[in-house]
Amino acid sequence: METFQGTKDYWDASLYDGKHSFVSKYGNSLVELLAPKDGERILDLGCGTGDLAGTLYECGVEVVGVDKSESMVKQAISKYPHIQFFVQDATNLVYDCEFDAVFSNATLHWVQPPIKAVQAIYHSLKQGGRFVAEFGGKGNVQTITAEIIRQIKNSGFEFKAEQFPWFYPSIAEYTKLMEEVGFRVTFAQHYDRPTQLDGENGLSNWINMFGGMLFANIPEHTKGQIIENVENNLKETLYQEGNWIADYKRIRVVGVK
Template sequence: MPADQDPKPAPSQHWDPARYQRNAGFVPVLGAPVLDLLAPQPGERILDLGCGDGVLTEKLVAAGASVVGVDASAEQIAAARARGLDARVMSGEALTFVGGFDAVFSNAALHWMKQADAVIDGVWRALEPGGRFVAEMGGGANVAAITGALVAALDRRGLDGAGAVPWFFPSVEDYRARLERRGFRVRTIGLIERPTPLPGAMAGWLETFAESFIRRLPEPDRAAYIAEVETALAPRLRNAQGQWHADYVRLRFAAEKL
């Protein structure tokens, strides 16, 4: 079933800015190429969609743009506001802006929004004619090994592992078609394989990003579940020196509102 027809509510995922900085500080750092693709200009009005704690939003401001950040997490927005940013709690699946933006930027957030067409619709409405939509998200086989291990370990417990997957990782063809259907001209779009070194053990990544799986289990059973998933992944994602990697594949694109 296409992601945006999924009738189930999004599984719960909670964003803790301190935990995010500790385990996922690489996310905004590795967002540099998509910032380059956006090439923000002084005076431009830019919406940062799924801005998180605002590390990249700050870079847009530093480029001289006038920036609004939105994110569904009140905790992340509080952290972004603490940086002095104009940041607002809003779902990317229900954007309320009508015009006013020269560009919409997004890093590592769109794959959390399963109603992809609603997101693209909201971005289209927020942009002025000719405005740019420039983003990077998980795509294709992003974190396929990690997802497989998380799902299998829930299935082994008699639970619906596939039903806990919170992400939408589209192919190039899928996302291009959605953008073009809504009236965007796609300037560039492609998948990038990017195995990503983690700052610590896989458990840190799982605790930060895989809560929708972990929360299917009662609290006392969670540590054993995480340990089991780590053990299953070690042969593929931990090297001889003990360094963990996540099997990231990114979808990066730049499109223009016709």
């Protein structure tokens, strides 16, 4: 099996499992939308540390998990040694008409260019196979990211567009890509999902887990001050009863090949 070695791996698998298990928990309802059937072969694209692949396995599915992060894949293998996991990039999958379904939770907003991922997913599916995904949609965590960028600039650093690592499309943008590739889109939804972060340090943990690329070439001590400023400025808006609430907005799509 070929693997894809990406550039710098920003992912901390232990922090992900310890403080951001909500990612997989929210994905359980996406599994219901997928409705896996016993004996199906399903690709979990962006499997993280493997929890949803484990859920699919328990449904009687032959599941393969792939993720660009080597640290995530290593953690997944250690947790679920009975499941196949590989390091691969979503834009360069090695599969040809092999899967009954491609399932992806909280991954595709990381993938650029998005059209290459949609093409690779389409190519991986058997004829009649389905693509079921959820990821960040238009306006996702906009309150948080806008404040981070503002504080970076206030600290005297330039912020370049390429430092923003995410693609948060509207339904129209993403379903157009799916249809261009050949999918028949059977379901699309954009919705608010306020998401509780864990405890007093929930926001700083979230920034350190997911926002590393925003701080390219910024010294660690300055990064720490910027994050503290972000917390102070957003506390009135996003802090409720001892927890931070992130302003998540999600897209769910289903397409058939």
